[in-house]
Amino acid sequence: MADDNALTVRNGRLLLWSSNLWALGEGMFGPLFAVFAQRIGGNILDITWAWAIYLGMTGILTIVTGRVSDRIWQWCGRERLLVAGYALNALCTFGYLLVETTTGLFLVQAGLGVALALSSPTWSALYARYSPGEEKAGYAWGLVAGEQRLILAVAIILGGYIVDHYSFNALFIGMGVVQAIATLYLARILWNSP
Numbered sequence: 020m021a022d023d024n025a026l027t028v029r030n031g032r033l034l035l036w037s038s039n040l041w042a043l044g045e046g047m048f049g050p051l052f053a054v055f056a057q058r059i060g061g062n063i064l065d066i067t068w069a070w071a072i073y074l075g076m077t078g079i080l081t082i083v084t085g086r087v088s089d090r091i092w093q094w095c096g097r098e099r100l101l102v103a104g105y106a107l108n109a110l111c112t113f114g115y116l117l118v119e120t121t122t123g124l125f126l127v128q129a130g131l132g133v134a135l136a137l138s139s140p141t142w143s144a145l146y147a148r149y150s151p152g153e154e155k156a157g158y159a160w161g162l163v164a165g166e167q168r169l170i171l172a173v174a175i176i177l178g179g180y181i182v183d184h185y186s187f188n189a190l191f192i193g194m195g196v197v198q199a200i201a202t203l204y205l206a207r208i209l210w211n212s213p
Contacts, residue, residue, distance in 0.1 A: 030211050031149040034142065035162060037205035041105060042167045044112065044197030046174030047181065047190060055115075055187055056124060065121040069128045076132025077139070085140035097141040098208045104137030105205050109198035115191040145208075 048055075056066045088097050111130035118124050150159035181190045 026211060027149050027151075030208055031146065031151070031159070033205065033208050033211065034146045034149060035166070037105070037201045037208075038142065038163065039166055039170050040201035040204060041108070041198055042170045043174045043177075044194045044201060045108070046171040047178030047194050047197075049171070049175040049178060051178055051182055051187075051190070054182075056121070058187070059119060059121065059124060061121045061124065065124070069121070069124050072125050073128040073132045076129050077135045080133055080136030081139050084136045085144075088141050088144065096209075097145055100137050101141040101145060102202065102206050102209060104134050104139075104141065105198070105202040107137065108134035109195055109202050112191060112198050113195040115194075116188055 052070075053066050056069060061069070084100065088100055108131060111127055111134055114127045114130060118127055146159075146163065150156065178190055178194075181193055
């Protein structure tokens with residue numbers, strides 16, 4: 020019983036910290052997305068379409084992934100789906116380095132939508148599984164929301180600084196590296212699973 024409790028605490032922290040690292044990497048782009056899209060020749064409608072593609076892919080595939088993960092989680096584990104989503108996200112973030120047209124932007128946004136769809140429902144299911152019991156549920160989920168907002172605030176400032184002093188390419192490399200580190204850190208859950 021003590022080992023199960025230690026595993027629960029360890030995996031809950033692992034999920035929370037990897038999510039925070041992911042938010043740091045993802046959040047650096049934040050409001051700079053529109054500036055980048057305009058730099059590659061995008062207009063307001065292109066920016067709108069790119070964001071809509073991302074949200075549409077995420078929305079549809081999140082539902083599908085949630086359903087699939089419920090059916091196959093005992094076979095391959097939700098943990099593998101989650102790590103795959105994080106890895107795809109890091110890969111797509113590096114994909115911004117290759118974007119020169121709005122079509123390329125649309126493709127990267129679609130890939131990021133798929134990555135989030137793999138990650139989001141599986142992360143929530145695992146965090147619910149590994150977070151403290153009902154008596155501390157509010158605090159556990161408050162940590163998720165609160166820490167993520169604080170990290171996003173820092174990430175947006177950091178992203179603006181990087182673009183202002185260096186370039187968008189430096190930003191994308193920094194984002195991708197942080198997300199790759201988050202993926203490697205999260206991958207530890209594969210060995211911690213019961």
